[in-house]
Amino acid sequence: MRDKNAHKPITGAVTKAVAYARVSTKEQDKEGFSIPAQQKLLKTYAATSQLTIVKEFVDVETAKMAGRTNFLELVAYLKKHPDVRAVLVEKTDRLYRNLRDWVTLDDLDIEIHLVKEGIVLSDDSRSSEKFVHGIKVLMAKNYVDNLSEEARKGMQEKAEQGIWPSSAPLGYRNVVGSDGRKTIEIDPKLGPIVSQIFGWYAAGNVSIEDLTERARTAGLVNRLTGSTVGKSRIHHILRNRIYSGDFVWRERIYAGKHAPLVTRELWVRVQEMLDGRGEAKVRGSKREFAFSGVIKCGHCGCAIVGELKKGKYVYYHCTGFKGDCGERYVREEVLEAKFRATLKKLKFGEDELLWLKEALRDSHADERREHDAAVARLQGEYDRIQKRLHAMYLDKLDGRIDGDFFDRTSAEWREEQATLLRELSFHQAADQSYLEDGIRLLDLAQRALEIFDKRSAIEKRRLLKFALSNCTWKEGQLSATFRQPFDLIAKFDAPPFDSGGGKRPIPPERSRWWARLDSNQEPDRYERPALTIELQAPAAGNR
8 A cells, every 4th residue: 555645646657637526516516625626636637647647527416416427538648648557536425436447447447546645556556555445435335326216215215105206107197286296197198908808817818918819909009109008018007006006115115096997896806817837837846046146157148057856955057048058057056155255255354354444434524524524514504594584684674675585595594595405415425334334335245155054045146146247157167257355355355454553474375476576675576366266067967
């Protein structure tokens, strides 16, 4: 990790750099302190680090904006100018908004100078530095997600009031109610057809295919495109609770204020019929297979699915959807052992866990200072408007202003105050979750193997999908890739020092990761572990 006071490039070969500055609200840009402050900091750093800034990029955005034009231009510029290999930025959350930004810059083989944090990241950086940086990127993304979550609270409030808060489903249409709020009402043309669909199916003598044809003949079409409605859409209509007068929003059921198209009793009856037909297709077995939907065949790319043999043995095999495949059956116990070995890569000692949490708390301290400054600024603005309201009220009492002017102006100012209060709550919610979510992530990684061993098949599958991707099985070999940031945890390289400054024993299985120190106290280049874990399994029986 770079010394904050040593402003020298990490490698003498890098002399040209680009500077990137960003603010997250237009208000900050108007106040004029954030962008100029960042640019001044970066220019001072470049001057003392023997770097020449050849181009500057600036982005001003809000939590609702989907992209950053100048960030994309920065990436394009770096690709076009191979002699410019450094990016100067104030700190981590100014540069990234999501993991995709991180991967995009990581693929460019450049140095990233996080000036305020005193860190330079490159291919030569230690894995412990990259790990902590990865956690910061994850938390920056989480902060943005929290702002978006807060912005969607209005939809949740509508749901709790019994108002469907999104686009109208087929059979309804969006309208503005008598109270001025958006709601849904029955579509006079398509609504009756949807009602008929439930009645036809409840009769018990039609299949989904027949039902689809009947609906098409009756004139049911997609509202926006005018195209015919397919079988999967008909199935979705039959499953949608909203037609009974209730609706599901964020996994909770609410009693809607809209008019139902079918009775609750009819809707329940249709669900029972759908469930009964689904059970018949399982051929008498309701067993959940832990690894179905997790692995693909390494030969043809089709899914690897589970199958129960002799009522008690579980084998997995390729579906052969693309044609005959030569991949052999494999016992569930073999796959389970290999997934266990994969998840074991995430295990680290208690001392290392404590060090990681302490590193996360240190990174959070800088974020906390930023949040506190934003909260103080917003609170000061709120108080200033409150004083204006009080003074204007006195002017009204004294007759210096008329009532209409007071009502109009005070309404505008109170709206500004409401906006400030929302921004305050955004910052407080994001600040609280920044540290908590990071620690929860570390605890999950530490307990991944324990969870895998003790939980049900469904929970095992969820864990594997959360932590792994690109799982394939080919010729007795399992290949799996850790998702971010678990890939960093799997190759984590903690500093070999304890909290008292003494040497901490290096785990034997990770001793080859430690970078040796030469006479200049600069770490040598070391071989980084591959992100893809390949585990050799014993040969399984033939198909």
